[in-house]
Amino acid sequence: MRNKTTKATIIEMRSRGEKIAALTSYDYLSTRMIDESGIDMILVGDSLGMVVLGYENTLPVTMEEIIHHCKAVARAHPRALLVADMPFMSYQASVEDAVRNAGRLVKEGGAECVKLEGGRRYVPVVEAIVQASIPVVGHLGLTPQSLHQFGGYRVQGKDGESAEGLLNDSKALERAGCFAIVLEGIPWQLAGRITEAISIPTIGIGAGPNCSGQILVIHDMLGINEMPLPRYVKKYDEIGLRIKKAVSDYAREVKEGRFPGMEHSYDALGQKKDRTVGK
């Protein structure tokens, strides 16, 4: 049986050269399945805005929404480390806001760590949250909360200057106390340089194979999300197609009176089995 994964376990995994497998989750039953399948880190990501709540991007996601889903995930008592995303505007306006909201994710949501997007500018925020005894995961590169700043979902760090900027950001986040950093949508060579330059684990998404671990959005990798997906997503299944087949089989059987059969029906004691069809 695996032991509870903590922040220390994740750091040790990097030191041992053992890759870290992370995945998003937003509900109780999925978390139980994920947790039984060897995942080390579960993220209640603000991607829930898009894959669960139907928003166009992650910007409208609120603290209440993250807390609501984090509670459901925490009720599964995952062995994996439970990280909650800090939604847009829960940490940008002030350090005080940031600490209070990080605290809510732990106290009300049951998160064990928080993740926030941004580089050097967020050093005081990271320091203050860590001071409050809450472990922090950084997030650099194509950070979706900066969508409008970037002018779209564009790979970051492609030129020398922005690559240097991200390298310096990663060092600053490590110094500020982050215990891991998500690297999203950056060239694999830069992700490799960053991973070499810092001693904390890097968790890549669209950042190539040279990170300490990888994370994907569960709906994307299971093939539930039918939107066009970025090239970094590998679909491990086509569950969306299988769900549609199962649901259309069910609808057809109901309409044809073939479901429920007697094996799915209760029998009154002492009464003859009688099937009335078509009412």
Ligand code: KIV
């Ligand atoms: O919100 C999210 O799911 C994320 C991951 C994609 C890293 O931030």
